[in-house]
Amino acid sequence: MKVRKESSRILKPIYEGTPPPTNGYIPLSVFDKVTYDTHIAVIYAYRPPTPPNTTLELGLQKALSVYREWAGRLGKNDKGDSVILLNDEGVRFVEASVDSTLAESMPFKPSSTLLALHPSLKGVAELVQVQLTKFTCGSLAVGFTGHHLVADGHATSNFLVAWGQVCRGLEISSLPLHDRTIFSPRDLPSFEFEHEGVEFMSKKLKKDYPLVDNLVDDIVVHKVHFTLEFLAKLKAKASSMNGTDKPYSTFESLVAHLWRAITKARSLNNFETTNVRISVNGRTRLNPRVPNEYFGNLVLWALPSAKVKDLLREPLPYAAKLIHDAVAEVNNNYFKSFIDFANYKVEEEDLIPTADVDESILCPNLEVHSWLRFPFYDLDFGGGCPYIFMPSYFPTEGLMFLLPSFIGDGSIDAFIPLFQDNLASFKQICYSQDNLESLMLSYL
Structure with a gap:
């Protein structure tokens, strides 16, 4: 082209x-x-x-x-x-x-x-x-x-x-809220959660990335289409042991599956720790609630982690619960603790954000960006909605994007950058829970 x-x-x-x-x-x-x-x-x-x-x-x-x-x-x-x-x-x-x-x-x-x-x-x-x-x-x-x-x-x-x-000659249906000064720290700051190592890190820990062009050239971005039927079965399996009547979400179930499948495909050391960085929208979590029209950033991250051997030995519900619990913890108290910490501790302790655009290889970890609930497909210039919506090419190993498929039937497309050497193994197990579980048994 x-x-x-x-x-x-x-x-x-x-x-x-x-x-x-x-x-x-x-x-x-x-x-x-x-x-x-x-x-x-x-x-x-x-x-x-x-x-x-x-x-x-x-x-x-x-x-x-x-x-x-x-x-x-x-x-x-x-x-x-x-x-x-x-x-x-x-x-x-x-x-x-x-x-x-x-x-x-x-x-x-x-x-x-x-x-x-x-x-x-x-x-x-x-x-x-x-x-x-x-x-x-x-x-x-x-x-x-x-x-x-x-x-x-x-x-x-x-x-x-x-x-x-x-x-299309229409009025903008929801006007943006521009005020970014609404996130004030509390008079009596409370650091209820650990933010160093999650959102912030010491400048001393800032990595100087070596030249890894040969490794970056070996990264391929693989697009996976998960059908509605597959997702329904995955959700049922992930939720089969959660002990409540409320199942895990499709997102939690799919990320749990991908976390295990990619970890298996990477052939990591049994005792290595792997985590998933998951963005969490604070608009619905802060109290009082921040309007959906707020224009700016309002995201923090959940960071479920596990030893490789536990993630692969235990069944899918184990990973799903880790993800569910970590996401649930990023609640109103967590956001307000972050606001206090960012205002009172970051400068004092000379901290910098952990979000690093220079990092091109996330292994043994993953990061997932979910666009499943964003109205990207509603962009209509007058000739109808888009036939395709997708991220550009971001060859960062382990950086996943999840999007609703343009088919519009509830299926999901996942864009997953992997090393070429890990792709064949991932393809073998990403569509089949049976294949994945049999490989896990052989792993044991």
Whole structure:
């Protein structure tokens, strides 16, 4: 797939009435500061007929007048604090074309060719970039990149839906909440949970990653489709020993299965410890509840862990319970403990975030990003919902993305980066609990 870039320009917000001043800023919250300092890219594909590029361009400029943060820049205020400068310097807008049909390029498989469908993520001042790529059949690919310090997946998906609404001539149905100062520490701080080693670590423990190009080149991103029938059986099996009438969630059951399958495929040492980093949305967990319209980052991480021998020796419900309990622990008390810790201890103890964009190999651990509940598929520019939605190519070994399948039947697609040498073993067991359990028995 050869993509030809035809134009690249900066788009600025278009306001109704008098534009706001451009010397303001929004301070980054403790949740913004602890997340990944990088751009995240997603790709949409639409079948014809698609609206003209000018419709998407104008709609984007109008949406930016409501979501001004995206049109700003990261910077510092006069006190040296990290902020989003509301200077309206704009976003990058690229138009491109491909001399082939979408069908000839489909299915979009997780490979480096996807990188041509959106602008580069490196050394970018703009906080949002959009690339519109037209195919000869009239289909359209929309590559979107957004800086993670500005917004998490939930907030970003709300913005994308709003962009589509504006393109269709509609009012934005849910206006964003911009106030990032609502997360104040308590007068009497209480550090009820351990945050060093989870969200923060000592600067002394910061890794200097060696040149591992030969290892990175050996990483492949494998896409796995889990049918609704498979997921139902998996959920029933995972929940068979939990001792309550309430089953584990599909997410918990699937992550438990993948944790075991990938651990087995990696052939790890029996006494090694493995963990899974799972993002947890705080909007529904904080008390009082934070509105879904909150625009920014509001995510912390659950970190279930186990010895390899226990994870593989025990049946699926063991891993499911570890995940369920760890996620449940990231509750209102945990979020408020984090807010206190981030305000009172991080600077005092010279700590830095554990979220590390330079880490390309997570083994023996995993990290999972679930986009199962985000309304990404609701991005309609006027020609209907997308035919495909997927992450770009992120070859970080062990970094998984879970998405609802575009089939729309409740099935799930998982994007799983693994070493090439581990792929055959993973394929053998990822679709079959029977195969996995028989391998576990042979392991014993």
